Structure formats: structure tokens, C-alpha cells
Amino acid sequence: MIKRVYKLYFIWQLDKEEVWINEMAAHGYSLVSCDRFSFDFEETEPGKYKYKTLFLRGRYHDKKNMDFFSFLDEVGIKVTSYIQYPGTCCIYTRALAEDYPNGIDVYSDIDSKISYEWTTFWYMLFCIILMSAGGLLNLSMFARHNALWILNYAVALLCFILALMCLIHLIKTLIKISKLKKERVIHE
């Protein structure tokens, strides 16, 4: 039986989303598909699967990504769902907990981790530019005192708040990259 849960996670909350999906799996609800606002879970033995969420560049169906997914499949990690965004996609993968008892690590070396964090960084930057442009556009319409000025004001405010949230995540990502680079000076 499929249990549908409605929940909203923003794009910068992918790690938090992963923790929640793993908690659900630990309670016997394993994710089978999702979209931006809803998650479908199947009832399974508690803790049967471990989940990992990932940002990937490009479109889900790009050959580069499909090759990567078939490699993941070879090592027991299956893509259960994805959400496509402009220029990037969020991937939801799972593996049997008996194969990955400590959770799924997709990147184990520092260079791969840094490269992955840069993917997040550039996407956050793209979102900030997009949201700020949207905010400024609505603000300029608001300044013209047209009939929908309240709507323009609200949308502008929302865009700036989203841009700020992305900026906070971008700064956190930069701090992570900086720490990884320092680590790389000493360790592989």
C-alpha cells in the first residue's frame, strides 16, 4: 500500500530531506517516488533501505547521467525518483541497508566531494541571480503603482527571501569547500 505525504522542501534543504526520508525508511516507509510537494512511500520492513539524495548537473535523461545511474545500479544503488530543475536534477537513490549499513556514500575522496559541492554552489548562484532578477522586476512594477501593486510587492518580497535563503546555503557550501581544500593539503 502506498502512503502519500505532502511536504515542502526547498532546493537548499536536500540534506534535511535525506535525513527525513531515511527516518521514514527506518520506520518502515520506503520512498518509491516523489515530486516537488509530495512523497509516496511503500510499506517495507523497517530499516530495509538507506537513501541518498544528490544534485546532478544537466537533465536526468542526459547520457552522462544515465551512464552514471547504470553504474550505481551495478553497485546496488538504484535511482527511485528524481525532480528536474532548470540545469540540474535532484536524484533520490536507495540501496539495501545490508549492503550499505553505514549509509550510502557516493563520494569518498576529497576531490570528488569538492567537485560535488561546486555543483551545489553554481546552482545556488544561478537561483540567487534568478530570484533577485524576479524580485527587482516585480519591485519596478510595484514602483509604477499599477493595479496589482500588492501582488508585485508580495512576489518581490518572496523572491528576495528565497534569494537570501539561497545565499545562506551558498555561503555554507563555500565554507564546506574551504574546509575540504584545507583537508586536502594534508590528506588525500
Add this chain to the structure above:
Amino acid sequence: MPQQALTEAVYYILLSLQNPLHGYGIIQNVSELSNGRIKLAAGTLYGALNTLVDKGWIDALPENPLSRKKEYVITSSGTEILKEEIARLTELVDNGKRLMEGK
């Protein structure tokens, strides 16, 4: 120009590919060779395999129609690189022992 040090992951991948192996086999083999110390993650292994194929240090074998799993094997240039790395590591260890143990 002297060869640059290989990463542990690349060193163990090359070492594992003396005989053809697929991705999961490499992960298991590296873990066994390092007594469980090195757990290669799938994304890291995937990136390393693609780079090694591009460099010509390993070959991707033609896909077996009975299995979807792609196998890889070390090439002669990969073997040369591995020998050079073993010589470099031996020098490191010898120097370390000589200075630390006064040999």
C-alpha cells in the same frame, strides 16, 4: 618528469584490475586488500574509472550480453604506472625506516 603520486583509490583500483573486474568487484577487492580501511564510494570509483580509461591505464572490456555489468582490466601502460608507484612508495618507506629506526 617524475610521476606524480597516485591517490590511494587509484593505486588500489589499478592493483585490483590485474584481472577483469566490474564496479562492485573493485569495491570489494579494494576493501579486502586494505583490510576494510578503504571503502570506495560509487561516485568516486565511477569518476576514477572514466579518467583511467581516458588515460589508457585501464580498458573497458566489451560488454557481456549475459551481464549488464561492465568489466575493466589494467593495460600495459597502467602496469608501468603501477610499477613506478610501487618504486616511489618503497623509497618513501625505506627513507622513513632509515631515519626513524636509525638503519
